[in-house]
Each structure stands twice: as structure tokens, then as C-alpha cells.
Amino acid sequence: MILLTGSTGSVGLALSALLSTRGIAFRALVRDIAKASRLNLPGVEWVQGDLQDSASLSRALAGVDRVFLLAPPVENLDRVEEKFLNVAATCGVRHVVNISAVGAGIGVPHRFGHWHGKTEKYLRESKLSFTILRPSFFMQNLLTMTSMIQQGTLYVPAGTGKAPFVDVRDVAAVAAACLTEAGHVGKTYDVTGPAAIGYADIAAALTRVLGRTINYVDVPPEATRTSMLAMGMPAWLVDALNELNLGLKENRFGLVTDVVSKIGHKSPVDLDSFVRDHAATFIH
Numbered sequence: 197m198i199l200l201t202g203s204t205g206s207v208g209l210a211l212s213a214l215l216s217t218r219g220i221a222f223r224a225l226v227r228d229i230a231k232a233s234r235l236n237l238p239g240v241e242w243v244q245g246d247l248q249d250s251a252s253l254s255r256a257l258a259g260v261d262r263v264f265l266l267a268p269p270v271e272n273l274d275r276v277e278e279k280f281l282n283v284a285a286t287c288g289v290r291h292v293v294n295i296s297a298v299g300a301g302i303g304v305p306h307r308f309g310h311w312h313g314k315t316e317k318y319l320r321e322s323k324l325s326f327t328i329l330r331p332s333f334f335m336q337n338l339l340t341m342t343s344m345i346q347q348g349t350l351y352v353p354a355g356t357g358k359a360p361f362v363d364v365r366d367v368a369a370v371a372a373a374c375l376t377e378a379g380h381v382g383k384t385y386d387v388t389g390p391a392a393i394g395y396a397d398i399a400a401a402l403t404r405v406l407g408r409t410i411n412y413v414d415v416p417p418e419a420t421r422t423s424m425l426a427m428g429m430p431a432w433l434v435d436a437l438n439e440l441n442l443g444l445k446e447n448r449f450g451l452v453t454d455v456v457s458k459i460g461h462k463s464p465v466d467l468d469s470f471v472r473d474h475a476a477t478f479i480h
């Protein structure tokens with residue numbers, strides 16, 4: 197039996213939909229079963245639980261041999277994952293597919309990468325077998341910028357930096373392969389889109405596909421910090437996002453790989469296709 201965490205989120209929902217469509221039975225740990233059931237995915241066994249609650253994890257992991265472990269974007273997410281891995285190891289789990297992040301490593305200058313690096317180390321030193329997926333920036337992050345897009349200007353402190361933004365549906369395709377096919381034990385895969393792109397390219401694609409002008413303005417990190425804090429975002433998250441944008445600006449995440457086609461057995465979604473698929477959201 198496969199257990200998914202994060203299955204109502206961005207990557208996890210894409211993975212749940214993929215497994216469900218393929219007729220692969222799986223269990224999904226969710227905090228709110230009523231909310232999850234409304235997703236109406238055939239073949240899913242919803243199980244109520246919380247990553248912070250070890251007793252609920254033991255119940256969810258009974259009879260499970262493979263796990264998809266995705267931590268929500270919380271502070272010190274490595275602690276959440278470590279707790280989960282400790283329970284998994286005592287419940288007979290054989291293989292863990294873990295969502296890490298591009299550029300992960302202990303001591304890197306972006307805290308999400310540092311936390312993911314700690315989980316990677318913990319996993320490598322555990323007795324569990326594993327596959328680590330390090331996705332690039334998600335194209336779906338642009339969906340959180342719809343109000344800027346609707347108003348015609350993307351304000352991001354990312355300069356002219358480029359990274360191969362990836363669609364979460366492609367991350368899900370790679371994860372599905374690693375959960376259901378042989379040959380991925382002990383591997384670490386950088387999961388990327390087809391080309392390195394910057395926010396000027398994103399603005400150009402939005403303009404081209406939506407048929408209205410969208411500009412990109414590189415802003416100082418202090419300006420985005422002030423506006424994100426004013427929106428009520430916690431300071432640690434604001435700073436963590438600025439660290440990632442600085443890494444993007446400095447082209448630290450530029451490597452393009454063929455993991456989606458080789459491991460995920462599909463062509464990676466390109467930027468224009470992503471914008472087309474979400475045009476209704478961006479336009480309204």
C-alpha cells in the first residue's frame with residue numbers, strides 16, 4: 197500500500213489525480229476527510245491524521261510499504277519530516293519518495309534548502325530506502341500572483357535571474373514513477389521544466405498568451421518585504437521567499453535536466469502551455 201502526505205496541496209493533488217486515473221489504489225493522510233472527499237477521486241482511501249501527531253501517523257501507516265513524503269511550507273519543516281520518518285521506520289515502511297527542493301543542502305543560504313538538506317541527510321542515514329526529488333520553482337507559484345498579473349505588473353526581486361520553473365503535474369509524474377517502478381532506490385533527481393526562464397520571460401509569455409500587456413519590474417527585496425508583511429505573512433516566510441528570489445537573481449538554480457521525460461515518461465510542460473491551462477484564472 198502507498199501512503200501520500202500533502203495530497204490536498206499543489207503537488208500532492210496532482211499526484212493523487214494521476215494515481216487515481218491510473219487505477220492505482222493508495223491511502224492519503226489528510227487533516228479534514230470531509231474536505232478531501234469532495235475531491236471525488238476514485239481509488240483513494242482517505243485517512244484522518246496530522247503530521248504533528250505521531251499516534252495518527254502510526255494508524256495511517258499500518259500496512260503501508262511505500263510513502264510519498266511532502267512537508268508543507270512551514271518553519272523548520274525538517275522536524276515535521278523527521279517525526280514522520282521515525283514513525284515510518286517503526287511501521288514497516290520500505291521506501292520513501294521525498295519532496296526536497298532545488299539547491300537543497302545543509303548550510304545553504306536559503307532556509308528552505310537548509311531544512312530540506314537536513315531531511316535528506318536524515319533519510320540517507322536512516323535504514324529506509326529512499327528517492328529524493330528536488331523540484332525547481334513551481335510554475336504554480338504564479339497562481340499566487342494573480343492579482344499582480346490582473347493589474348498588469350509583476351513586482352519580484354529576482355533581477356534577470358533564470359531557473360527552469362516546473363509544473364507540479366510533472367513533479368507528480370516523476371513521483372508516481374518513483375513510487376510504482378523499479379530502479380529509483382537511493383537516487384536524487386533534480387526535477388525541472390524544459391528551459392531556464394526569468395520573470396521577464398514569464399511576463400512575455402503572459403502577454404503573448406493572455407493577449408494583454410503584463411510587465412515585469414525588478415524591485416528591491418525590502419519593498420516586497422514591506423508589502424508581504426502588510427499582507428499579514430509571517431516574517432520568517434517573507435525572509436525565506438526573499439532568500440529564494442536572491443538565489444534566483446544570482447542564477448544559483450539554473451540547471452535544466454531531462455528527469456521529467458526520462459523518469460516521468462512525459463514531455464515537460466512549457467511556460468506558454470502552463471499559462472494557457474490557467475488563462476481563465478489569470479484573466480478574471
Ligand SMILES: NC(=O)c1ccc[n+]([C@@H]2O[C@H](COP(=O)([O-])OP(=O)(O)OC[C@H]3O[C@@H](n4cnc5c(N)ncnc54)[C@H](OP(=O)(O)O)[C@@H]3O)[C@@H](O)[C@H]2O)c1
Binds near residue numbers: 208228266
Ligand atoms: N513552491 C515551490 O516553488 C517549491 C519548489 C520546490 C520544493 N517545494 C517544496 O514543496 C513543498 C510544498 O508543496 P506544495 O506546494 O504542494 O504544498 P501546499 O500546496 O502548501 O500543500 C501542503 C499540503 O500539506 C498538508 N498539510 C499541511 N499541514 C499539515 C499537517 N500538519 N498535517 C498533515 N498535512 C498537512 C495540506 O493539507 P490541508 O488541506 O490539510 O491544508 C496540503 O495538502 C515544500 O516542502 C516546499 O519546500 C516548493
